[in-house]
Amino acid sequence: MKLVIGIVRPEKANDVLEALYRAEVRGVSMSRVQGHGGELDRVETYRGTTVKMGLADKVRFEVAVSDEFVDATIEALCEGARTGEVGDGKIFVVPLERAVRIRTGETDKSAVTPVVK
């Protein structure tokens, strides 16, 4: 089991979700975060105050998957989030020690495998 973390542009979040669904990866969390990578700072002016916005808005996806879904998830994230410009984001894959589905008490692989109705 792995936790795949993808940090992407907010305007690409919908494309990523689409790509994940197409790859049949279900069970996704997303949150709004701010971060700084390599992109150029943008300059904003509010009356007399000029500021460099060092942090850019990003969307962070967290996807817990069983091992055979790791590559599909990474591919979907890349496909959905890539524009080719600096600032497209990063993907981190970290090992996942345990997972529990609260409703049933299922653990590990069955907990991260989506329910099929």
Next chain:
Amino acid sequence: MDTLTPILAAAARVDTGDTAWMLTATALVLFMTIGLGLFYAGLVRSKNTLNTFMMCIGAMAVAGITWALVGYSLAFDGTGDLVGGLGYAFLKDVGFEPFGATTIPHLVFFAFQGTFCIITVALVSGAVVERMRFGPFLIFAALWSLLVYSVLAHWGFGGGWLIEGGTLDFAGGIAVEMASGFSALAAALVVGARKDYGRQALLPHNAVFVLLGAGILWFGWFGFNGGSGFGTGNAGVLAFTNTMLTPACTLATWFVLDLIRGRKVTAIGAATAIVVGCVGITPAGGFISPAWAMVLGVLVTFPCYAIIVWRPRTRVDETLDVLAAHGTAGLVGILFIGFFAQADWNGISDGLVYGNADQLLWQTLAAVATPAYAFVATFLLLKLMGLVVPLRATEREEAIGMDVTQHGEEAYASGEGAILVTTEAGLEGPRPVAQPGAA
């Protein structure tokens, strides 16, 4: 020179009561443009909030100036069939004397009409938000205010062929509502759909803004309609009261349609209904009885509701439905006069139901000619502008959002991670200063 409605056949003397009301009404109508900005801003995505609002603010600057330079003169100087003269250009001869048969100073009349021009230009922006560049929009606003608004204001208010022929339009079914609605359709077609249109859900980001904006619009509309009698006489009083009644009926009807369609009454639907009702009564306000005004409120709901449900299923990204809310409701209001105008109430003319078929003929002419002129003129204007200057932001700018790319600001900036740049040091030599909330 007296080309205004004969309701005003009074002594050419300034009346203090009338003037006091018209000064107030002028301020009320100007405030409507802010209400519209809030209404529109709530309907777009958060990354486009400021740009959307700024298009309305931009109209205040641009149309306010063009109106004073030549727009007012083109609309209200003389009885030329198609367009007025240049006698009032640069506010020449616009002073403290009453205008025409009104009992208010010419300057007040000019300012009151100017606020109409401003909000009409702002209305059109609803068709092109979230993608049109700000600079080209301002150029468009300036040209449109002269080529379309002033011409149609002349037809409907100022002494052009419609008003001279006998068309009744109390507060702008022609120049404001149909002009903006059908121009919006043309603008949406020329500028093209947003890149995500039809692919992603593009939802309103703040429904409370939408409701508050609609409320401000309704509030201001009492000046808009109530002021279009140019005093405190019967016509203005009738229009004022009808402005309360018609939207109430539209709201209730919209609730019912919402219930039938989705089993729930929606808030954004309600805000839309307020606008539709106010637009519907705009042309008819001083010409129909309160009872017919309530019927109008019910009737006007159906075509507008239908278009608002149908339009998003098409490829036409007329983003904020100016055609449905303004063009269609204005057209319904104009035609409604042809049937239900009542000389007992307005002292001028009956409609078909009261035995005067001619009235319906002239209302129908207005309902055909105005949309045609507004659509064609706007379409050509934007096509020609598009040859000279790109109208749209790039796809990348559209993705990032118009607030940052057009204005260098955000509506909801947190300041986290922002580094202060002093002007003296320039952008090259920033002096980092910790901001509250920065990590």
